[in-house]
Amino acid sequence: MGVVTDWIVLDTATGPMRMYIARPEGGTAGPGILVIQEIFGLTEDLQATCRRFAEEGFVALAPEIYHAQPVRLGSYDDVAAAMKIREQMSDDQVLDDLNSAFRLLAARGEVRSGLVGALGFCAGGRDAFMLGTRNPDVMAVICFYGSLAPDDSDAPINDAAKLAGPSLIFYGEDDRVVPIAQADRVRDELTRLGKDFEIVTYPNAGHGFMNAARARTYVADVAAEAWTRTIDFLYEKLEG
Secondary structure, three states: OOOOEEEEEEEEEOEEEEEEEEEEEOOOOEEEEEEOOOOOOOHHHHHHHHHHHOOOEEEEEEEEEOOOOOOEEEOOHHHHHHHHHHHOOOOOHHHHHHHHHHHHHOOOOOOOEEEEEEEEEEEEHHHHHHHHHOOOOOOEEEEEEEOOOOOOOOOOHHHHHHHHOOOEEEEEEOOOOOOOOOHHHHHHHHHHOOHHHHHHEEEOOOOOOOOOOOOOOOHHHHHHHHHHHHHHHHHHHHHH
């Protein structure tokens, strides 16, 4: 399937925010997916992910969350520095921008009315889950190795009762950033609340197993299987 890409700009409370959009060629309306960056920013790898979604028939939009920061891209070789960029922003700031981007995506003519989900990696997975707890129009949430259940009063899992749409959550069992024990707490809480969810864990995979640009963390066979699950889940939940 052919793909059309573009950069668009959205005015926000903290200034203009660039967004990368990829959609199937030909103008046929399909589901929308908001793709949320990890701590490294709106990288080439994230843009490639948007194009992959477009090849599958989705309209994918990735907002540049670091648009108001002096440094907008972090280095894969300096995780601490990349984390410091993200730490300059509050959750409320990030979610304001994500809600604005989500509304713009949902209103685009190429997106079938109301059929929009949110997906993110690492901090972006956490953000996708939080967006799902604050915006009832998010019809599906996919979280890749986001820290949802740390021992923290601000843990996203504490707001899980507000999660409206179904969720698909991935963890690597060898993750040294987000301990696999978090999966048990998330599973217990979502089960207690009667939520529609699936948790998938992978042995021999650590944090960042989906990022093809990071040879140290990428696990090709796991990433391929997780991608297939992601596409199947989105089509099931967004189109039934």
